[in-house]
Amino acid sequence: MKLSARELNRALLARQFLLERTEKTPLQVVEHLVGMQSQVPLSPHVGLWSRVSGFQPADLSQTLESRETVRIVLMRGTIHLVSARDALLLRPLMKPVLDRTNFTGHNGKQIEGIDVDELAQRGRELLEEEPRTREDLGRLLKERWPGHQATALAYAVQLLVPLVQIPPRGVWGVAQGRGAHATLNTWLGAESLPEPSITEVVSRYLRAFGPASVQDVQTWSGLTRLSEVVERLPLRRFSDENGRTLFDHEDAPRPDEDLPALPRFLPEFDNIALSHANxxxxxxxxxxxxxxxxxxxxxxxxxxxxxxxxxxxxxxxxxxxxxxxxxxxxxxxxxxxxxxxxxxxxxxxxxxx
Incomplete structure (x- = not known):
């Protein structure tokens, strides 16, 4: 079955709660979306305002302060706001993405010659002593590796070690300043789920962004070689106007292309615009x-x-x-x-x- 661009548009809007605002809680929506881009710290508040009926900033800020949500580097090597469970699920699965960012190109040259296991261990020790900003962490790491840039050392640790950027960063109405980091283990008491499942993640991506191609899933996550993962899910096949194969859950919403869609305001780098190859x-x-x-x-x-x-x-x-x-x-x-x-x-x- 072929789907037009407008049919794909309405399906995406419905799953993103942009056709009609939802009564779900902010935490439920963040989980449904498999996280929200958060390199601009307060942007998820605007994104949720456009998606959640009656949303107030405190509704999200409280989840950060209670550690129900965290801000952490994940998909595509960028900071996302995710639920605590999704931080534990996604962080080990995204390790290949973060390693690729860390060890290739400019970043790789910046830490060339360093024992990365030692760098990760030293970074972890410093952040388990107390939360530190990236600037403070870099300054302390440079004492051990004086021939390298402090910013590069700190950034490498952020990709090597599961870290969260802790409140008040991301809390509405509070001066943001420089964000302090803590290890995920210190903040949540663990660093991963017992068996993190990429199959679960791909299935949930389709619930929030589908129908979608394998290339779309890879664009969203930054991961590669996901064809086998998609193929083993019980999915229905569609095609777009250019003949690309799209996958979707049989019971997922696919509204009529003529369904009205009122204007919505989205924050900087909203995932709805970054999560498809096409x-x-x-x-x-x-x-x-x-x-x-x-x-x-x-x-x-x-x-x-x-x-x-x-x-x-x-x-x-x-x-x-x-x-x-x-x-x-x-x-x-x-x-x-x-x-x-x-x-x-x-x-x-x-x-x-």
Missing amino acids: RTRIISPGFNGSSTRGSFTVDGFISGTWKMEKNTLLVAPYQRLLKRDGADVEAEGRRLLEFAAPGADHTVVFEQT
Whole structure:
């Protein structure tokens, strides 16, 4: 069965709770999404506001402070907000991704000649003494390896040793400053589940991002050689408009392509735009997934960027919006401003296209 780009779009939006906000808890949504990109510390709050009915910042911040969620380097070698269980599940599975990042290219040259087992052990010892920022960790590591850059040493340890970036980093309403790190074992009392399963992870990816190809799963995770994993799951096969084979759970939602989709505001680097090799199901012409601004959707497709300056929301469409769409975007933008800065005077400004 062939699926159009619009059918794939509606399936993705439904699974991401962007067709209709969900009543699930933030923790349930974070788990369903298999984590949320969090290199911008507060971005998951905006992502959840667009997905969870009645979401308030404290709803997520409390899970960080109670250690139900953590911020940790995982898929694609980037920081994700995940549940505590998913941190233990995903971290050992993503080790090949992190090793590839650490030992190749510029990073590999920076730690060339170092016994990496010794580096990992020394880093672990320093962070088990007390949480430290990457800057402080690098300074202490440089005492042992004076011929290497402190930042490179600390970054290598972050990839070698399971580390979490601890609160108040990522807590809404608190000055972020430089994030302190602790070992995953110190923070959660363990570093992995007894038998972490890549099959479970791929199955859950499809629940949140499918229908999808093997290449899509690999793009999302950074892992390779996942064909065998996908093939052994009991999945239904589809194809896209270009004939690519897509896999999906039989009972997963695949709404009609004409189902209405209201505008939604997404944070910087939201996974919805980074988790497929073929992104035509979510992008409009002109979209750059690496944009440091947030993005917004019109009719389900990313159609521009936004940023907030105090109480003003600057909205930059990729092309001129229809009057009705512009009004809907402005209305949703005002709701975003009320969420981020309640009680203030709010302004939505459309930048020239």
